[in-house]
Amino acid sequence: MGLLSSAGTGKIVRIVGKMDGAKYRDILEENLLESARELRLGRRFTFQQDNDPKHKAKSFPTVFSSSKVKHELVANYSHLFWVQGSRPELQPYMLLAHTDVVPASEDDAWEVPPFSGDEKDGFIYGRGTMDDKGSVMGILAALEYILMKGYTPQRGFYIGLGHDEEVHGLNGAVNIVRLLKERGVKLLFVLDEGSAILDGILKGLDGPAALIATSEKGATVLKLSVSMPPSHASMPPRETTIGILAAAVKRLEENPMKRLFGLGPEGGMFEHLAHKFRFPLNFVMSNLWLFAPLIARIMERNETTNAFVRTTTAVTMFNAGVKENVIASYAEAFVNMRIHSAQTLKEVLECVESTVGDPRVKIEVVYGFDPLPISPYDETSFGFQIIKKTVLDMFPSMIVAPGMCIANTDSRHFKDLSSSIYRFTPAIYKPGDAQRFHGINERTSRENYEGMVQFFFRLFQNCDIKKLPESHTSVHEL
Numbered sequence: 001m002g003l004l005s006s007a008g009t010g011k012i013v014r015i016v017g018k019m020d021g022a023k024y025r026d027i028l029e030e031n032l033l034e035s036a037r038e039l040r041l042g043r044r045f046t047f048q049q050d051n052d053p054k055h056k057a058k059s060f061p062t063v064f065s066s067s068k069v070k071h072e073l074v075a076n077y078s079h080l081f082w083v084q085g086s087r088p089e090l091q092p093y094m095l096l097a098h099t100d101v102v103p104a105s106e107d108d109a110w111e112v113p114p115f116s117g118d119e120k121d122g123f124i125y126g127r128g129t130m131d132d133k134g135s136v137m138g139i140l141a142a143l144e145y146i147l148m149k150g151y152t153p154q155r156g157f158y159i160g161l162g163h164d165e166e167v168h169g170l171n172g173a174v175n176i177v178r179l180l181k182e183r184g185v186k187l188l189f190v191l192d193e194g195s196a197i198l199d200g201i202l203k204g205l206d207g208p209a210a211l212i213a214t215s216e217k218g219a220t221v222l223k224l225s226v227s228m229p230p231s232h233a234s235m236p237p238r239e240t241t242i243g244i245l246a247a248a249v250k251r252l253e254e255n256p257m258k259r260l261f262g263l264g265p266e267g268g269m270f271e272h273l274a275h276k277f278r279f280p281l282n283f284v285m286s287n288l289w290l291f292a293p294l295i296a297r298i299m300e301r302n303e304t305t306n307a308f309v310r311t312t313t314a315v316t317m318f319n320a321g322v323k324e325n326v327i328a329s330y331a332e333a334f335v336n337m338r339i340h341s342a343q344t345l346k347e348v349l350e351c352v353e354s355t356v357g358d359p360r361v362k363i364e365v366v367y368g369f370d371p372l373p374i375s376p377y378d379e380t381s382f383g384f385q386i387i388k389k390t391v392l393d394m395f396p397s398m399i400v401a402p403g404m405c406i407a408n409t410d411s412r413h414f415k416d417l418s419s420s421i422y423r424f425t426p427a428i429y430k431p432g433d434a435q436r437f438h439g440i441n442e443r444t445s446r447e448n449y450e451g452m453v454q455f456f457f458r459l460f461q462n463c464d465i466k467k468l469p470e471s472h473t474s475v476h477e478l
């Protein structure tokens, strides 16, 4: 059975229905297969070669040879594509993804080696398959098809593929933004990774829900340190640098930041989803003004849903000591916090200082930024409605709601270029999948990867309307 044996059935046929039937189905299948092979050949994507422009040029020959596409390398490794539209009066939009990945160790308990790109039981395994090679390949494959088909987009669009998103995007995304600013570009909307279709992750919700994140949390990394003169382990002081610092981080863990559930974009998210929850949760979710504190207490029991409730606190590094019989003169810990939309960096710092409550513990901000603005999602918001329509084209009965990205994305650097920034990929995630991000056994199903290509292929075409129709209902009927 071929990798994309479903390509001959309903799913693919639906998208090629607008093309030339069987002929294009063959092309699509062939190219999906090729792209899936590329994704499976994880080594080529997950190592530096991925940043070799020749590699992408070979995989997507039409993209790289089309007169409609201008490609440039930014900061040596990031890619900026401009796909010219036939109607220059239409404001362009931008798609983002990134080619870099977090490390993965062969020593961890991966079911298949993390850089093998091996396929098992319908899933392609490998570091980057979820975060964020699926988007990279989905966007480029969809562009390849649409160009092969001879389709000229009416609305021009940019594609930005960063190479350093996992370390803040300071070379990739930041320089892409600089270039676009220099060129006077303003974007109708921006679409990046950061949220998805959740199926069974939100307990009590019947069926999957596509959550288009309209904002992302702020973040800070704090360095906590304690210093004292070193001494002999046989005459220990009553408290050591390690003990003092351990107690401080323990206080932070035992005193989570306050519950803010309902006060950020997650409020709108749950109100939109309310009618899909089973009784009595549907009633509870419809009345967040009254029940938010109760829901927060339930959601905080699970680490994924807890992230929607508050600013989170993660002690990620602890370094101290040089020798087992020397009292350590210095101990340091790093605390990674993700700031809820209803809080500011300043408020978080004040709270940490008060919880640590020990002047011997020095607190330094390694970096920090406030939560991102909330992008519009009403019926007149072009980007949100077009993304929603594209999801509904693929999954007609899907519930689509605004959501919140609990991590950070390159899109945060684009806030001066657009007030409509969305984070969403059409991958369907189930219980257990959240732990695969930056974790072990990162994988994408064949269906998710196929869906990614379909989604962007449809999105390019859906963006070609000049403006939204008057009523939201009719957007889906376009």
Ligand SMILES: CCCCCCCC/C=C\CCCCCCCC(=O)N[C@@H](CCCCN)C(=O)O
Pocket: 131, 165, 166, 167, 168, 193, 194, 195, 196, 198, 304, 406, 407, 408, 409, 429, 434, 435, 437
């Ligand atoms: C963090 C994953 C949480 C999974 C929650 C499952 C529900 C949402 C479903 C899918 C969307 C997940 C999108 C994850 C995007 C992750 C982006 C990322 O890793 N960003 C980094 C940037 C690092 C910048 C330097 N510190 C991050 O936030 O750490």
Ligand SMILES: [Zn+2]
Pocket: 098, 131, 132, 165, 193
């Ligand atoms: Zn990512």
Ligand SMILES: [Zn+2]
Pocket: 102, 131, 166, 438
């Ligand atoms: Zn990541």
